[in-house]
Every structure is written in structure tokens, then in C-alpha cells.
Amino acid sequence: MTVLVVAGALLALGLLDGALAGFRSSLGRTGAVDHRARDRVAARRGLGLMAALLLPVAVLAAGHALAPGDWPAAAYVRAGTGLLAVYLPYAAVVLAALAAYVVLGWRWGYLASALILGPFTLVRPLVATAGVLLGAVRAGDAVVVAGCLLALAAVLAVEPLSGRLWWDTRRQGVRPTASAAQRQ
Amino acid sequence: MRADAVEITDLLWDVAADGVRRPVRRSAVVDRLRATGQHGAARIVARMPATDDVLDPDAVDALGVRVHCELTRLVEELQFPRRVAATLAPVLDRLRAAGPGPVRVVDLGCGLGYVVRSLARSGLLGPDVELVGVDLNPVLVAEAERLRRDEDLACRFVHGDALAPGVAVERPGRTVVVSSGVLHHLSTEELTALVRAQAGLGVAGWAHWDIAPCLWSTLGAWVFHRARMREPVSRHDGVLSARRAHPAPVLLAAARDGAPGYRHAVLEGPRWHPRAIDVVRPLVGTRP
Numbered sequence: 001m002t003v004l005v006v007a008g009a010l011l012a013l014g015l016l017d018g019a020l021a022g023f024r025s026s027l028g029r030t031g032a033v034d035h036r037a038r039d040r041v042a043a044r045r046g047l048g049l050m051a052a053l054l055l056p057v058a059v060l061a062a063g064h065a066l067a068p069g070d071w072p073a074a075a076y077v078r079a080g081t082g083l084l085a086v087y088l089p090y091a092a093v094v095l096a097a098l099a100a101y102v103v104l105g106w107r108w109g110y111l112a113s114a115l116i117l118g119p120f121t122l123v124r125p126l127v128a129t130a131g132v133l134l135g136a137v138r139a140g141d142a143v144v145v146a147g148c149l150l151a152l153a154a155v156l157a158v159e160p161l162s163g164r165l166w167w168d169t170r171r172q173g174v175r176p177t178a179s180a181a182q183r184q
Numbered sequence: 185m186r187a188d189a190v191e192i193t194d195l196l197w198d199v200a201a202d203g204v205r206r207p208v209r210r211s212a213v214v215d216r217l218r219a220t221g222q223h224g225a226a227r228i229v230a231r232m233p234a235t236d237d238v239l240d241p242d243a244v245d246a247l248g249v250r251v252h253c254e255l256t257r258l259v260e261e262l263q264f265p266r267r268v269a270a271t272l273a274p275v276l277d278r279l280r281a282a283g284p285g286p287v288r289v290v291d292l293g294c295g296l297g298y299v300v301r302s303l304a305r306s307g308l309l310g311p312d313v314e315l316v317g318v319d320l321n322p323v324l325v326a327e328a329e330r331l332r333r334d335e336d337l338a339c340r341f342v343h344g345d346a347l348a349p350g351v352a353v354e355r356p357g358r359t360v361v362v363s364s365g366v367l368h369h370l371s372t373e374e375l376t377a378l379v380r381a382q383a384g385l386g387v388a389g390w391a392h393w394d395i396a397p398c399l400w401s402t403l404g405a406w407v408f409h410r411a412r413m414r415e416p417v418s419r420h421d422g423v424l425s426a427r428r429a430h431p432a433p434v435l436l437a438a439a440r441d442g443a444p445g446y447r448h449a450v451l452e453g454p455r456w457h458p459r460a461i462d463v464v465r466p467l468v469g470t471r472p
């Protein structure tokens with residue numbers, strides 16, 4: 001039971017992070033004012049990509065469970081609660097700031113972004129690594145540690161990969177209106 | 185950093201007053217950057233595609249549009265359209281009370297015109313306000329116009345020099361000039377010229393937003409450009425803009441010099457009690 005609760009909480013946080021990473025990876029690509037529809041698509045894709053990237057963790061855990069010998073549920077719980085100890089407060093602050101950005105007036109929205117959302121995006125790789133380090137130290141099981149490292153790889157890869165897969169405009173060159181007429 | 189350090193995007197286009205574009209030598213840009221000790225920036229430019237030492241204009245244009253697309257994300261997070269609307273509201277009310285007819289807001293150095301397009305979309309300034317964006321870079325003007333068409337917005341964009349009087353100003357007494365993130369591109373002489381050009385026409389007023397140079401804005405620029413920007417050019421230029429922005433006394437001196445008949449202020453909190461909201465703040469001028 002505890003294992004399921006911890007795994008469920010981590011999966012929910014992972015998918016939420018994937019959705020937000022996908023959203024971020026699509027921002028600043030077109031210059032359009034209204035990008036809400038695009039944001040939704042990007043968030044869905046980020047969530048799906050994160051699910052795919054976390055699949056190896058699930059396969060590893062399942063393989064571990066099917067292997068002969070006792071399945072070390074306690075090691076998973078220890079590692080998982082270590083991850084949650086770092087990720088839950090981070091997620092709570094980010095969600096509160098996002099709520100402030102969306103609900104409160106523009107001055108509060110600006111402050112939420114300037115003081116929390118921007119800096120928290122910057123430290124996200126460090127927070128992800130810190131959580132995995134704590135989880136790994138607490139796990140005391142090599143396979144569980146490997147699972148933690150695979151999850152870390154997924155978290156670090158999701159945003160750049162989503163950008164490359166769906167939103168990178170670099171290979172498209174300049175848009176037609178912006179060149180020919182002006183050049184002599 | 186040396187006082188004469190420049191942003192990479194200030195060196196990539198050479199457009200004559202008539203809009204004709206001249207080739208830009210990569211080695212000249214690299215040498216210029218090295219001369220001011222900007223070795224990282226020089227390396228970024230040295231990697232840009234060129235033929236016979238001339239920077240590939242298509243690649244430069246594509247880069248410019250990408251950099252400005254990234255910038256719109258920051259402009260949105262910094263709430264620029266709301267800031268403009270909040271500061272202009274009393275000025276626009278005064279102009280409406282003074283007489284009938286439309287009021288025009290001209291955004292100088294509008295880039296991709298995000299502020300103008302966003303204000304057109306939200307209608308925050310009111311239905312009687314005409315919105316015009318002006319930029320020196322014809323590539324950005326064309327792209328701003330394309331984006332305007334895409335979203336069917338009531339505003340327009342023209343190519344022009346902010347320092348040349350009269351660009352997009354037809355009824356000066358009912359025109360308010362704004363800009364965002366442009367002042368730090370100008371020398372103090374150019375600041376004076378900018379203000380003198382508008383005052384000479386007799387525009388109703390202006391509000392030019394720029395970064396307030398301090399430790400917090402430099403730190404904030406670094407954090408946001410690392411967290412949000414992908415292009416090395418954006419990251420370089422963004423942090424440099426915070427470091428080379430003009431302090432309020434310099435802005436005020438240049439404004440008083442260029443427009444002695446106007447009332448001037450830099451709308452920011454006291455130095456001993458800096459406000460987070462004032463990381464970008466306007467130099468405002470109003471005709472008495």
C-alpha cells in the first residue's frame with residue numbers, strides 16, 4: 001500500500017513536471033499574443049513525453065519485482081519518500097506562484113514570476129538532482145538507485161527533447177515576409 | 185565590462201536610412217567585440233554562417249526573429265502591456281477631456297511589436313486609441329506586421345528611426361510616444377536627440393521603459409536569460425542590457441537637455457527602498 005501511495009505521488013509530480021516542461025519548451029517561439037491553444041497542446045505533449053521517458057523506470061521496477069528473491073519494498077519507500085521530501089515543497093511553491101500568476105492582478109503576477117517562477121526554473125535541474133541524491137542515499141539497494149537515476153535522466157531530458165521534437169524553429173529559416181522585400 | 189561594450193544584435197544589421205541593407209562583415213563584428221573585451225560574444229559571432237566574410241543575411245534575419253520571439257516571452261512576464269496601460273491611463277484621460285478625436289500611441293523600437301499587438305488585442309487603452317509600432321530593423325517590422333495579420337489586430341507597423349522626428353506622428357498634440365527596452369541602446373547624446381525629436385514636434389508626452397541598473401536587475405537578467413532564453417545571443421545581450429542601462433539621473437539630465445519645456449520624471453521607488461516592480465521603469469515626459 002505505502003509503496004503504491006509513494007509511487008503514485010511521484011508519478012503525479014513527474015507528469016505535472018512533464019506538462020510544465022512541455023509548456024515552457026513551446027514558449028517564446030512565435031511571438032504571438034494569444035498562445036493559449038498552443039500552450040495546451042505543448043502541455044499535453046510534455047506530459048506524454050514524460051510518461052514515455054519514465055517507462056524505463058517502471059520496466060526496471062517490474063523486472064525487479066519479477067526477479068527471484070524478495071522484492072525490497074522498503075528500499076523503494078525509503079528512496080521515494082526521500083525524493084518526495086525534496087520535490088513536494090518545490091512543487092507546492094511553484095503551484096502557489098502559478099496560481100498567483102493566473103488569479104491575482106498583474107503586479108502580483110509579475111512578482112510571482114520574477115521572484116519564484118523564473119528562479120525556480122533555473123534551479124530545477126539542481127532540485128531534481130538533490131532529490132535523487134537523497135533518495136539514492138536512503139535506498140540502500142543498487143536497482144532502486146538505478147531507477148532513481150533513470151527518473152533523473154527523464155526529468156533533465158524532457159524540456160530540451162520536447163523543444164527539439166515539436167517547437168524548434170531553427171531549421172525553418174526566416175519566415176518569407178521578413179526577408180525578400182527588404183533585401184537588395 | 186567596458187563602458188563601450190555593445191550588444192551583438194546592435195552589430196548584425198546595417199540598414200541605411202532609405203531601408204537599403206548593407207552587407208555586414210563577420211570579421212569586423214568579431215574585431216569590434218574583441219576590442220571591448222567581449223570575447224564570449226566574439227566567439228558567438230565567429231560561429232555564425234558567412235560567405236566570403238559577409239554574414240549570411242538569411243541566417244542573421246532568422247536569428248533576429250528567434251531572439252525577438254524569445255524576448256516577447258520576457259516582455260509578457262514583465263507585464264509590459266499592463267505597465268504601459270497603467271501609466272498611460274491618466275495621460276489618455278487628459279487628452280480625451282481636452283478634445284474629441286482619436287489619440288495615437290506610438291511604440292518606438294517596437295521589435296516584433298508585442299506590446300502594441302497585445303494592447304490591440306486586450307483593448308486596454310480604449311477603442312479610440314490608434315496603435316503604431318516603429319522599428320529601425322525592417323525584418324522585425326515585416327514580422328510584426330505578419331503577426332498582426334495572423335491575429336487580425338487593429339494596429340500597424342512602420343519602418344523608421346526613433347531619433348528622426350515625425351515617424352508615425354501626424355497630430356502631435358494627440359500623440360503619446362512609448363518604448364520598452366530601447367533606451368539602453370542609445371548613448372546619452374542619442375537620448376537627448378530622441379527626446380528633442382519628440383519635443384520639437386510637440387507630442388503630448390512620452391513614457392520610455394528601461395531596466396533600472398542595479399545589482400537586482402543584473403541578477404534578475406542573468407537568472408531570466410539562463411532560465412528562459414535559448415539563443416546564446418539572447419543570453420549575452422540580455423545580461424549586458426541590464427549592466428549598461430542608464431541610471432535615472434542620466435536619463436533625467438538628457439531629457440531636460442532635450443526637452444526643457446516638458447515635465448520629467450523617472451517613475452521608480454527611492455534608492456534606499458528599491459521596489460521589485462521597478463526593475464523596469466519609465467522615463468516620462470509631459471507637456472505642461
Ligand SMILES: C[S@@+](CC[C@H](N)C(=O)[O-])C[C@H]1O[C@@H](n2cnc3c(N)ncnc32)[C@H](O)[C@@H]1O
Nearest residue numbers: 293294295319320321344345346347364365366
Ligand atoms: C531590446 S529590443 C526591444 C524590442 C521591443 N520594444 C520589446 O520590448 O520587445 C530594442 C529594439 O529597438 C530597436 N531600435 C534600436 N535603435 C532604434 C532606433 N534608433 N529607431 C528605431 N528602433 C530602434 C531595435 O531594432 C530593437 O528592435
